[in-house]
Amino acid sequence: MSIGRLGAWTVGLLLCIVATSAAQEAPLTVRVGPAEAGWPAVVETGPLLEDEALRGALDSALPLRFHLRVELWRRGLVDRLAATDEVAIAMLQDPLTGGYTIEAPGMQRRLPTLEAARQVLERQLSTRLRPDRAGRYYYLAALEVETLSLSDLEELRRWLRGEVAPALGGQSPPTRALERGLRRLMIRVIGLPTRRYEARSSNFEAGG
Numbered sequence: 001m002s003i004g005r006l007g008a009w010t011v012g013l014l015l016c017i018v019a020t021s022a023a024q025e026a027p028l029t030v031r032v033g034p035a036e037a038g039w040p041a042v043v044e045t046g047p048l049l050e051d052e053a054l055r056g057a058l059d060s061a062l063p064l065r066f067h068l069r070v071e072l073w074r075r076g077l078v079d080r081l082a083a084t085d086e087v088a089i090a091m092l093q094d095p096l097t098g099g100y101t102i103e104a105p106g107m108q109r110r111l112p113t114l115e116a117a118r119q120v121l122e123r124q125l126s127t128r129l130r131p132d133r134a135g136r137y138y139y140l141a142a143l144e145v146e147t148l149s150l151s152d153l154e155e156l157r158r159w160l161r162g163e164v165a166p167a168l169g170g171q172s173p174p175t176r177a178l179e180r181g182l183r184r185l186m187i188r189v190i191g192l193p194t195r196r197y198e199a200r201s202s203n204f205e206a207g208g
Contacts, residue, residue: 028197030141040130063148075136077175132208139201
């Protein structure tokens, strides 16, 4: 094998290794569950909390917000959105105990270790979305992770309790919306971590 071919082969091998590693560590995947269960969306997350920037935010006692949106699309001449499901979760480290708190609608858990918190987080980042009639479909999923200010966390907590659904649903007064937008812009300007991951399932045929 010539040096040129050897170099090209080596580069190709390295690219394959990198691609394989990236695929194995994909932060978000969505696939179709079994037919006997109604072809549900099955969401799986990768090692989100191994992200050094996100870990750094947690270690600095900054809350993280995880927002998962899953969409069911019906295939056709023009694909149509058939249904959606959304999940919002807040996570915060207690600087005194070193433990973690995870909050979701109707749930608040205090966990002693990061591993225990990770397991609860992965279970909560799920959906029951599935088609309700026959057709050809696919799923789209998007996961956003952002660092919150403490005031954002309190607003999210109230929303999780069902107290201020309009505020986070785009119906808040313009002043509040502007204030929230400026806070999030400042978070990005000063370099606090934000992440967005997207995934698509294969197409599938749901029976009658």
